[in-house]
Amino acid sequence: MVVLSELVNPKLSEGSSSSSSTHGHSSSIRGHGSSIDRHRYDIFLSFRGLDTRLNFTNYLYEALIEANINTFLVDEEEIETGEDLKPELETAIKASRGSIIVLSENYATSTWCLDELELILEQRMTSNHIVIPIFYCVEPTHVRKHKGSFGDAMAKHKRTMEAETDVNKRSQWAQKMDRWNKALTEVANLKGIDVKGRFETKFIEEIVKDIYRRLHVSLRSAQPFLIGMDNHSNFVTSWLKDGSSHTTDILTILGMGGIGKTSLAKYVYGLHCRDFPTSSYIEDISRRCDGKFNGLLDLQKQICNDLLKTNSIQIHDVSIYTSKIENLLARKRVFLVLDDIDSLDQLDALLGSKGFHPGSKIIITTKDTWLTESCALFKTKVKPKHAKHILEGLNWIESEQLLCFHAFMCKHPKDGYEEVSDKLVKYCQGHPLALEVLGKSLHNRDVAYWEGCIEGLKKETDSRVNNILRMSFHSLPSNNDKELFKHIACFFVGIDRYVTQTILNACDINTRAGITNLIDRFLLSIGWNNEFEMHQLVQEMGRSEVKKESFDKPWKRSRLWCHKESFKVLKQKQGKGNIVGLALDMRMLEKEKLSGSFELNTDALSKMDNLMLLQLNYVHMNGSYEKFPDELKGLFMHGFCLKSIPSDLPMENLVALDMSYSNIESFVGSYSNPQRLQKRKKLDGPCLKEIRLLRALKILNLSFCKQLRSLGDFDQLPALETLILRNCIGLLEVCESIEQCVELVLIDLSYCNKLEKLPRSIHMLKKVKTVLLDGCNFGESRIVNRDIKSPEMYSGINTRTSSSSFVGDIPNDLKSFTLSLPGSLQRLSLANNKLSVESFPMDFNCLSMLKELYLDGNPITSMPDCLRTLPSLEILGMRNCDLLKSVVYPPRTLKKLWLNSRHEYDETVIEKVVFDPQMSPLRLSSNAIDFVPWSYEIEGMLKIQPMGGVEENVLCSLGWTNIDFLNKRRVETNSSESKIQMIYEFGIFSTMYGVEEMPSWIRDRCLGPSISFFIPSTPNKLRGLNFCYVQMLRFLDDQAPPSPIITISNITKDHTWIYERFMDRYCINRKCWVVLSHWMFGMNEMEAGDHVTITVTVTDPYEERIKECGVSLVYDDGDKMDDEEEDVLGYYKSWNHIIGGDLSPFQTTTGECILHNKRFFEYGVDLFPYHRKLVGEGSSYQVQETEWFRAFSPRKTT
DSSP: OEOOOSEEEEEGGGOOOTTTTTTTOOOOOGGGGGTTTTEEEEEEEEOHHHHHHHTTHHHHHHHHTTTOOOOOOOGEEEEEEEEOOOOOHHHHHTTEEEEEEETTTTTOOOOOHHHHHOOOOOOOHOOOEEEEEOOSSSOHHHHHHHHHHHHHHHHHHHHHHHOOHHHHHHHHHEEEHHHHHHHHHHHHOOOOOTTTTOOOHHHHHHHHHHHHHTTTTTGGGGGGGGTTTTHHHHHHHHHHHOOSSSSHHHHHEOOOTTSSSSHHHHHHHHHHHGGGGGEEEOOOOHHTTTOTTTTHHHHHHHHHHHTSSOOOOOOOOOOHHHHHHHHHHHHHHHHEEEEEEHHHHHHHHHHHOOOTTTEEEEEEESOTTSSOOOOOOOSSSOOOEEEEEEEOOHHHHHHHHHHHHHHHHSSOOOOOOOOHHHHHHHHHHTTTHHHHHHHHTTTOOHHHHHHHHHHHHHOOOHHHHHHHHHHHTSSSSSSHHHHHHHHHIIIIIBBBHHHHHHHHHHTTHHHHHHHHHHHTTOOOETTTTEEEEEEEEHHHHHHHHHHHTTTSSSGGGGEOOHHHHHHHHHHTOOTTTTOOOOOOOEHHHHHHHHOOOOOEEEGGGGGOTTTTHHHHHHHHEEOOOOGGGOOSSSETTTOOOOOOOOOOOOOOOSSSSEOOOOOOOOEEESSHHHHHHHHTTTHHHHHHHGOOOOOOOOOEEOOOOOHHHHHTTTGOOOOOOOETTTTOTTOOEEEEGGHHHHHHOEOOOOOOTTTTTEEEEGGGGGSOOOOEETTOTTTTOOOOOTTTTOGEEEEEEEOOHHHHHOOSHHHHHHHHHHTSSSSTTOEEOTTTSSGGGSOOSSGGGGEEEEEEOOOOOOOSOOOGGGGOOTTTTOEEEEOOOTTTEEEEEEETTEEEEEESSSTTOOOOOOEEOOOTTOOOOOOOOOOOOOOSSSEEEEETEEEEGGGGSOHHHHHHHOOOOOOHHHHHHHOOOTSSSOOOOEEEETTEEEEEOSSSSOOOOOOEESSSEEEEEEEEEHHHHHHEEEEEEEEEEOOOOOSOOOEEEEEEETTTTTTEEEEOOOOOSSOOOOSSEEEEEEEEHHHHHHHTTTTTEEEEEOOOOOEEEEEEEEEEEEEEOOOOOOOOHHTHEOOOOOTTSSTSSSOOOGGBBSSEEEEEEGGOOOOOEEEEOOTTTTTTTTTTTTOOOOOOSBBBBBHHHH
């Protein structure tokens, strides 16, 4: 093998600097905080007035000004040809954030234009100046290669130079000609926009959008839900930026439900949240507090976490959290949005009464005009400055655009739909949500269907919003679906889908088809945790349907969900057989501070013969429970005060019983009936079958019952499918009779940390799919499996005793327990159990069907070996395992691997992840790999090792035959002590070291951050490319230097790789260093004759610059390839996501590949903002499956 750098285009060897060669120099250093102040203009327009003054440029300028983009424009015809650039124009270019260069036919004939171009490109390199070239009726290749009109213009300038008789002036002309030529080449190599074959008006609109994007300004028109909100967003933005007052400002955005308050607040927050040191957006407050005792606590916790930017300690008192929030708001300038406030309690709890730090901005959205100025803040001596902004709906044009966007996915009606669209716009009267919901429901429907919908709308007389939403309700195909919708709207929003379906199926509701119909009509959606979600207005519409049964007599309705109304109906014993569902939570009434006694009598339910759904949370009832309705299907009694379930409570038809947070002590016998317990001692097996009393019960939830000691008599629960005993911290025993629950699917014993006995008979259950045992402290092992006497169960098990504070032969306890788990198990969670690696058995053969295993929060140091024996495992969670250092050969069937730690920005503990070459594609979730150990590897993703430990034959294969920097630093190549690191990712090797000169064998160089060349023709095979650059800091810094972005473009093949190199941990502590990289290109990426450009983009042009860069091509030596040498890099070439491999997850929609390791953990399509400057207009990542990471190429492993 030989390095043939001398075969590179000779032009590279001349040593002449490009137009950017001196771009690193600047007369002053500016900090980040001053960048906005020094920019007087957003855009500088450079153009040739002769070509575009009266047409394209004029239209472009007007569009920019209309879009509130501050643009500098002067016609070059005002200055005589040949005159130097005026100082004020030079100042304007330097004072602009970016420039648009309109490259037209006669552009190069103007020396002024060429001078502007040179200065603009200089600013691009020194001050992050944005440059957008527009090729107006010219070919980019003509600009790049100086052909056509550009060639003629430059030839004319050359003749002018040659005609100059003054030697000094002729020399100046020559220097200018050189700079202009390089500037034209450079601008043509940038990502430009070609006008050819496009409508100019549409083209100009896209340019304006691009300016917004490149200047990091959110584009309003790109968000369809904000159609018609420009004036409102401008008002709020102006209010936010008003610095005339040092007092805290509060803005209340008012309007009816669905009018766009939330959309507006969310948009403005996204636009300006970075303008404040701390910010927080709390959405959907009313919904999150409604009927949820801990709702306010959750919101308070979110605010604290957002403002502190850390996870706060757990607090369970609203008043304490309020005090904490007050202190935070008093010492920080914040931007806070509180969305959908509907009570004073919420405002007082989330804002307090002590006031805020000067300059803070608070936005509140609410449907209640009175609310804001009635809160505690306005009862203090120093009141906040308050403004109101009312949303009243969209105008006709905006309404049509919003309707058509959802109905036709465009701004205007399709042909033939104009009349029906007009009728619907007229009916909706500018209500955004009504337009959206109706538009979605009419998507892909014919005109006749639209006409039918309109006819139905005309028959309604109620509120406009409910009318629109109700049309979707009335379009449901059956009465079953309508009843299902009303049930969910009244009782089951936010409730698990399985629980809801189980209960409603027992109520003779067809949920399988019904839920699909509701989702199809946008009346229902499913959340991330499989819970039902419903828009607030849709839910209100559903409840209004029930209210229509009797507006002023709640007891005549079929469903009662309002706690106040439910209490009154029970208190006055008005309930009759028409009621099928009732919800009452006394805590909600206590908040309202109603007068009178809260005690109720059980006979209030005696006449509700058809009652099937009953929630009586924290309700104290007197009397006999035999008066409860016999037809109950779902009974929820949180906070039940008795120590046992009443024996006379009719439960034969119950399918779901939830008594969480109750005082019950046991669930055995005939609901703890002492007489029945005594009788059971004398009964034999056949008799037991006759006394099963809960034959329909499928769901039993006794979570947080702190007094519960034992659970037994499972023979009474033959239909039980779900058993939830979460956080029963006093539970000591679960009876062996659980084997009678042959239908059991889920068992949750999480945080039952005093549980002393686990039933051996669990393994006999054939349908159990989920067992949750989080926080049971198996590592401390009080767990004793009873009657496990079979010696076969212990064969082959390692009986080493742990050195921790275990009692006896602790590891065997978990191992034998594992053997007792049911073979049907598909999901097992053992999180937070203090389990070490030694606690696990040798294999998990008994769990052949297990698909999900969660070991989060355990002190394991490596992945337990037994996990490799799980043949069906698809999800493995080892999050927050703070001692975890290695994961070696996880099961090849995995689809998801979770390795996140709770310390998001701390140094990663894990050092090595090794995959089976035959692994399936998976999704890997881990912390950002910015902070890793000196030696670190995730196979297929990133490998870091000390440079001294890299094998010499590897360095030789890279063409790094003379490692000067290692010799100078006296670092042995076999040393593990070297602080210089070798990094390998994406098929790219790289290292960084502190010297001021590139290696001597990098002979083809260019001053500045870019180099351009053609690959020469040679009989030898191209193996790779070595690229090197020298980076300099203006000030000495003891931190790791920033890592610039390397962009390699094969212009001939239209391939571009944008590489954001992993940042070394090695601290240079110098002002100058070298980055050396080797790119393993093959014939498909690079071959003879290809035109290649390489550019280094620094992250902070004020603090750093690229002094020079160089390239060297690496070829085979022409002889037959030595097999041993080929194998040197074989492992690295076997990785899948490398150049020449599968880079589709890193490819953008405009064709570039962004090689950034964070992409391994990001699964969206949006680019990082700074990447957008390097790619095509409107680019994003291509859509990928969530499981795409594969460590090794299938081609290499087959």
